[in-house]
Amino acid sequence: MKFLTFASFILSIVFASTAVASPTLSPVKITLKSGRSFSLNIASDFEIIPAIEGLKRVRFFAKAPDGRVFVTDMYNLADNKRGTVYILDGWNAESGKFAKAIPYLTNLRNPNSVQFYRDPDGQDWFYLAETHQLTRRKFTAGETKPTDTKPQVLATFPDYGLSYKYGGWHLTRTISFSPDGKLYVSVGSSCNSCVEKERVRASIISMNPDGSDQKEFARGLRNAVGLRPIGNFVFATNQGSDHLGLQRPDETFYALKEGSDYGWPYCHSANGKLFADPKIKRRGQCSDVAVPYAYFPARSSALGFDYFNDEDADPSIKDAFLVSLHGSTNKSIGHGYKVVIMRKGKPLEDFLTGFLRRGTVNGRPCDIMKLDANSFLLTDDHSGVVYLVRKKR
Secondary structure (H helix, E strand, O other): OOOOOHHHHHHHHHHHOOOOOOOOEEEEEEEOOOOOEEEEEEEOOEEEEEEEOOOOOEEEEEEOOOOOEEEEEOOOOOOOOOEEEEEEEEEEOOOOEEEEEEEEEEEEOOOOEEEEEEOOOOOEEEEEEOOOEEEEEEEOOOOOOOOOOOOEEEEEOOOOHHHOOOOOOOOOEEEEEOOOOOEEEEEOOOOOOOOOOOOOOOEEEEEOOOOOOOEEEEEOOOOOOOEEEEOOEEEEEEOOOOOOOOOOOOEEEEEOOOOOEOOOOOEEEEOOEEEEOOOOOOOOOOOOEOOOOEEEOOOOOEEEEEEEOOOOOOOOOOOEEEEEEOOOOOOOOOOOOEEEEEOOOOOOEEEEEOOEEOOEEOOOEEEEEEEEOOEEEEEEOOOOEEEEEEEOO
């Protein structure tokens, strides 16, 4: 993947936006089928609707070549083989709801991410990232179960799970295709702060769609969970270390460049500026580390995102990223639990808040998938809900 036009693309995002007033948030009552009710606060020109409920640890979206929406479900926080990939079926545009979730694949080990790809011969492929492996199989339009029952294993990953002596962190694997057809896989670190024994840890690897030509694309990313191609580039969210206090380091956001070192475990970011780890040292320290494109509060856990640059996008989100801040595992810290508007070089703005209120967790935003200029789907992996967010009609 080449980045010959990187500067011009970044400038187009920085300067495409004009000064806009921060959105005013208005309360909206959410009542789930379970009977649980709570209030969220959303940009006043938008509404939020529970589009489907009853899932578990619902994670990341992908749109199939036939237009259907697929979503992963990791079941719970344990290292388990109870995950599922669902097809969200029976969409009703008027009500903003799906009729049902069809299990496409079951008994999966922490299925965090799926993708689709059409090869030069016109064959569609379904890609699945689990903790231990990346597989692909042929995909047929309209199928509700895989018709290809012999998946190809394209790559394997460290799979010792939560019991590993380091602590066994970061069971998710995220996949994304770049516009030029390269496949990228994010593999998180095995620990909070350590020098890894496996080179693949805390890195993003690239490969051809058939699994050939595998190589390290970028490293020093403690846990890059969100990956999405936008324009000619792949962007990533990354979660910072937890041993440096409650206010640093940042959670970071990058426009990935081949061969870049993003610093972990030797270097971190605080308010967008690099600093060296106080204990883990290396020659040169942070001299060759890439500065983040943008950053978020410590422990806010930035995950999924999308970019809204359509001509008729609402001014509050036009030429901006919407980013899910999943929230700290320690809810007393209070960072995250919301969706924010992010423009490079500008202060973050709240778009959707209230998932944490007075110590009660009402949800944890995970992935965002844009549907059109002014609507998107949002996963909540705490309550097992997929929300539709759209501009009021």
